[in-house]
Amino acid sequence: xxxxxxxxxxxxxxxxxxxxxxxxxxxxxxxxxxxxxxxxxxxxxxxxxxxxxxxxxxxxxxxxxxxxxxxxxxxxxxxxxxxxxxxxxxxxxxxxxxxxxxxxxxxxxxxxxxxxxxxxxxxxxxxxxxxxxxxxxxxxxxxxxxxxxxxxxxxxxxxxxxxxxxxxxxxxxxxxxxxxxxxxxxxxxxxxxxxxxxx
Amino acid sequence: xxxxxxxxxxxxxxxxxxxxxxxxxxxxxxxxxxxxxxxxxxxxxxxxxxxxxxxxxxxxxxxxxxxxxxxxxxxxxxxxxxxxxxxxxxxxxxxxxxxxxxxxxxxxxxxxxxxxxxxxxxxxxxxxxxxxxxxxxxxxxxxxxxxxxxxxxxxxxxxxxxxxxxxxxxxxxxxxxxxxxxxxxxxxxxxx
Ligand SMILES: Nc1nc2c(ncn2[C@@H]2O[C@H](COP(=O)(O)OP(=O)(O)OP(=O)(O)O)[C@@H](O)[C@H]2O)c(=O)[nH]1
Ligand SMILES: Nc1nc2c(ncn2[C@@H]2O[C@H](COP(=O)(O)OP(=O)(O)OP(=O)(O)O)[C@@H](O)[C@H]2O)c(=O)[nH]1
Ligand SMILES: [Mg+2]
Ligand SMILES: [Mg+2]
Numbered sequence: 001x002x003x004x005x006x007x008x009x010x011x012x013x014x015x016x017x018x019x020x021x022x023x024x025x026x027x028x029x030x031x032x033x034x035x036x037x038x039x040x041x042x043x044x045x046x047x048x049x050x051x052x053x054x055x056x057x058x059x060x061x062x063x064x065x066x067x068x069x070x071x072x073x074x075x076x077x078x079x080x081x082x083x084x085x086x087x088x089x090x091x092x093x094x095x096x097x098x099x100x101x102x103x104x105x106x107x108x109x110x111x112x113x114x115x116x117x118x119x120x121x122x123x124x125x126x127x128x129x130x131x132x133x134x135x136x137x138x139x140x141x142x143x144x145x146x147x148x149x150x151x152x153x154x155x156x157x158x159x160x161x162x163x164x165x166x167x168x169x170x171x172x173x174x175x176x177x178x179x180x181x182x183x184x185x186x187x188x189x190x191x192x193x194x195x196x197x198x199x
Numbered sequence: 200x201x202x203x204x205x206x207x208x209x210x211x212x213x214x215x216x217x218x219x220x221x222x223x224x225x226x227x228x229x230x231x232x233x234x235x236x237x238x239x240x241x242x243x244x245x246x247x248x249x250x251x252x253x254x255x256x257x258x259x260x261x262x263x264x265x266x267x268x269x270x271x272x273x274x275x276x277x278x279x280x281x282x283x284x285x286x287x288x289x290x291x292x293x294x295x296x297x298x299x300x301x302x303x304x305x306x307x308x309x310x311x312x313x314x315x316x317x318x319x320x321x322x323x324x325x326x327x328x329x330x331x332x333x334x335x336x337x338x339x340x341x342x343x344x345x346x347x348x349x350x351x352x353x354x355x356x357x358x359x360x361x362x363x364x365x366x367x368x369x370x371x372x373x374x375x376x377x378x379x380x381x382x383x384x385x386x387x388x389x390x391x
Contacts, residue, residue: 051386053379056347057334057356057365073360080348087357 016195017069018186021088023117024098025110026054026077029133033098033169034061034074040175041065049170056081065183068195072096082113089122093186093193094129096178098169101132101140107149115153125192127161127185131178136168161185214271217388220290222319223300224312225279228337230254231371232300233263233276236381240265259283260290268385284315291324296331296384301354303336303344303368309353316354331387332359333380334366340373363387 022030035046041063055076063070073092075085097117099110118128132146141149143166150164163181167174186195221229231254257278265272275290277283297319301312319325336350347366351357356364365383369376 047386051382053383055365056351056367057363058359059363060361080346084351084357088360091360
């Protein structure tokens with residue numbers, strides 16, 4: 001009886017947690033996105049965009065939706081830091097890959113990097129959300145253009161959930177839709193990558 | 200914080216007080232880094248006939264204060280010598296942020312740093328309190344010193360997943376990187 005009650009009690013009080021890593025080249029807008037997510041979901045002001053420096057380390061954002069916690073890990077995008085990304089793969093439940101849609105010159109580099117990420121065995125089946133960022137800039141590549149560019153490697157995504165969405169991390173446009181997409185896919189993939197339970 | 204202090208702080212008239220702890224092995228450059236920030240924040244005085252006292256190994260710890268942006272920092276500059284490291288844990292409770300200084304030129308002792316770092320991070324007081332850490336990969340002016348990326352690998356920093364952290368290459372002798380690191384920490388402390 002006691003174990004039954006404590007069991008039920010645990011179910012009521014324990015929170016489900018998911019971990020989402022935010023990847024992408026340097027200057028893509030990952031930290032700006034994280035600060036935007038924090039300001040939308042936590043109502044805190046967050047760092048002003050001009051105070052955000054290139055990341056060499058880790059920034060965390062914790063957001064609660066329907067009694068479920070999403071933990072975002074924002075990592076550094078500089079080339080020398082890519083080898084660190086994979087250290088997080090076994091613990092992550094989803095990947096957000098941020099693309100600077102205004103930087104057409106680096107799109108090949110983005111493609112190679114993205115391919116390396118999605119073909120890593122440790123993240124097989126993990127939902128991947130690509131964000132075409134900086135849509136507030138008129139010349140930014142649109143979602144259909146990004147899709148066209150990435151089409152040749154789309155097959156390599158395998159059987160996972162994936163999507164390309166337009167956002168402006170700076171203005172906040174599309175950010176909520178992106179988090180909503182993640183929330184649904186995290187739940188859908190829960191038999192593959194079960195959430196962590198915490199009190 | 201009382202109403203008036205809170206009000207004046209918002210207006211930027213009163214600087215908010217924050218307390219930080221600066222840790223790292225002996226000889227890594229902790230006191231030299233703090234001396235830089237104290238010098239930068241004090242009103243330039245008339246040139247004194249005597250030069251500032253030379254920096255010597257810290258005994259126990261030393262309490263320092265300086266202003267940076269709109270924050271008033273109280274710093275516990277701890278001695279990094281083996282026999283004083285036992286003192287560190289007594290200061291975890293009252294600290295808002297950690298500064299960890301590495302001698303990036305001292306590859307031999309990276310294993311010792313790693314051990315000390317993890318013993319600090321696994322302390323109960325710091326497990327309950329997810330305060331941010333900035334690492335200075337100091338002495339970058341020395342030839343052959345490790346880059347921040349190499350320090351991450353040597354220390355296993357990617358294992359720190361429950362708090363915000365950042366690493367910056369610095370040189371306390373020429374001042375490089377110091378503001379970048381403190382700026383990041385200040386940004387973290389302002390958020391609360
Ligand atoms: N116009 C525009 N600029 C943006 C947007 N998002 C980010 N930026 C800018 O892009 C630059 C880089 O942003 P960060 O958030 O630091 O980029 P990051 O991906 O975290 O970079 P690393 O930490 O080096 O990997 C900054 O100048 C941002 O202000 C956006 O939606 N629109
Ligand atoms: N080349 C070089 N030397 C440095 C640098 N920073 C500090 N030093 C030197 O390293 C020595 C130790 O510096 P301290 O600031 O006393 O080191 P500490 O970490 O406070 O040492 P303890 O108080 O014993 O824990 C001094 O001789 C400094 O001049 C640096 O960036 N580059
Ligand atoms: Mg960043
Ligand atoms: Mg000292």
